[in-house]
Amino acid sequence: MGVIATYLFPTHPDQQAIAEQHALGLTVGSWTDIPHLEQEQLRKNKGEVLSVEKGEEKDRVRIHYPSANFTADLPAILTTVYGKLSFFEGHELVDLTFDDELLAQFPGPRFGVKGIREQLGVADRPLLKAIFKGVLGRDLSFFADQLEDLVAGGIDLIKDDEILFENDLTPFTKRITTAKEILDRHYEKTGHRVLYAVNLSGKTNELHDKAERAAELGANALLFNVHAYGLDALQTLRENNNIGLPLVAHSALSGVLSGQTGSGYPYALTVGKLTRLVGGDFSLFPSPYGNVSISLADALAINKTLTEEKPFEQTFAVPSAGVHPGMVPQLLQDFGDNLVVNAGGGIFGHPDGPIKGAQAFRAAIDASVKGISLEEAAQTNEPLKRAIDIWGTVGTSS
Numbered sequence: 001m002g003v004i005a006t007y008l009f010p011t012h013p014d015q016q017a018i019a020e021q022h023a024l025g026l027t028v029g030s031w032t033d034i035p036h037l038e039q040e041q042l043r044k045n046k047g048e049v050l051s052v053e054k055g056e057e058k059d060r061v062r063i064h065y066p067s068a069n070f071t072a073d074l075p076a077i078l079t080t081v082y083g084k085l086s087f088f089e090g091h092e093l094v095d096l097t098f099d100d101e102l103l104a105q106f107p108g109p110r111f112g113v114k115g116i117r118e119q120l121g122v123a124d125r126p127l128l129k130a131i132f133k134g135v136l137g138r139d140l141s142f143f144a145d146q147l148e149d150l151v152a153g154g155i156d157l158i159k160d161d162e163i164l165f166e167n168d169l170t171p172f173t174k175r176i177t178t179a180k181e182i183l184d185r186h187y188e189k190t191g192h193r194v195l196y197a198v199n200l201s202g203k204t205n206e207l208h209d210k211a212e213r214a215a216e217l218g219a220n221a222l223l224f225n226v227h228a229y230g231l232d233a234l235q236t237l238r239e240n241n242n243i244g245l246p247l248v249a250h251s252a253l254s255g256v257l258s259g260q261t262g263s264g265y266p267y268a269l270t271v272g273k274l275t276r277l278v279g280g281d282f283s284l285f286p287s288p289y290g291n292v293s294i295s296l297a298d299a300l301a302i303n304k305t306l307t308e309e310k311p312f313e314q315t316f317a318v319p320s321a322g323v324h325p326g327m328v329p330q331l332l333q334d335f336g337d338n339l340v341v342n343a344g345g346g347i348f349g350h351p352d353g354p355i356k357g358a359q360a361f362r363a364a365i366d367a368s369v370k371g372i373s374l375e376e377a378a379q380t381n382e383p384l385k386r387a388i389d390i391w392g393t394v395g396t397s398s
């Protein structure tokens with residue numbers, strides 16, 4: 001019972017002995033012999049090397065850590081399996097496998113793909129999400145105008161920019177109540193529910209009060225810069241039933257943990273598996289095609305861990321950054337239909353404004369789901385045509 005950590009260590013002829021040293025050093029031992037270690041203690045608490053596979057530059061090492069060594073939370077588990085090892089150059093933690101008993105102590109998403117689709121009443125196409133842009137330095141009436149345009153254009157969700165924090169011009173509580181009024185009115189008129197993820201920010205010890213207050217005021221989703229606070233902070237929000245809102249996990253800062261070649265954790269772990277484990281309903285990360293990007297292999301690996309069956313609800317993949325309508329077919333081809341198409345500049349930068357920007361995306365999504373090429377769809381859809389004229393298409397266009 002416990003966790004199996006898979007690592008890549010710089011190759012070494014005596015890797016088995018090195019791995020054994022780490023397995024002991026990260027559990028009951030140290031760099032010296034500890035004379036008082038008992039057999040019983042070694043049996044119960046020592047890490048066990050399960051396998052060493054030789055590679056050209058790196059060897060793949062698997063070590064099992066007994067549950068007896070840690071409490072069932074990520075701070076304890078990550079410190080156990082990678083705390084000291086993270087200081088060793090070129091030593092990567094590439095995966096973690098939890099036993100069923102341990103997994104059962106994590107929440108997973110409260111709503112997940114299924115629950116969010118039910119809330120929005122959208123079963124059969126990728127969702128369209130917008131990111132407020134250019135709100136810094138502007139007031140609530142600007143914020144409200146932008147939101148009116150976005151919902152008129154047919155978005156399903158909207159989130160604050162992750163860099164919009166508490167400020168006098170668009171205070172947190174006012175953003176919530178302003179958005180609620182617009183989104184409720186839109187729902188009454190059209191029957192179309194839209195989620196707005198307000199940026200939950202501030203000091204760690206203020207987060208729960210703020211999030212509960214947000215729920216009381218009628219917020220219907222929260223954006224959270226999870227890697228600025230730590231994955232466990234997201235888990236506490238997920239587990240607080242006085243909040244009970246969909247959680248959009250933003251990957252800002254995860255590049256420090258996962259973006260360095262040859263060290264750290266892979267994105268599939270930070271932004272993928274662990275974000276789902278602690279309860280993110282959405283995981284937003286750089287797509288492979290935009291202005292801020294990660295490799296296609298990393299993006300696909302994230303998507304896999306967010307969506308593969310068992311044991312939690314699925315988390316929506318939200319590949320983002322520099323996304324425009326011409327990328328939609330490629331996004332669907334790479335990530336499948338169960339994704340969120342997410343854009344800031346690609347909506348607000350449309351030459352005819354955000355309503356047309358959102359409509360261009362909706363047209364691109366509808367065409368792609370039907371297998372119609374964007375070029376063909378653009379012949380009868382002016383907003384899409386205008387978007388493709390300026391940004392073109394990426395990869396496959398149908």
Ligand code: 1AE
Pocket residue numbers: 131133161162284285286287292320321322323342343344345346
């Ligand atoms: C990976 C981060 C993407 C993000 O949060 C963001 O704001 C993107 O904006 P656009 O779509 O690139 O304008």
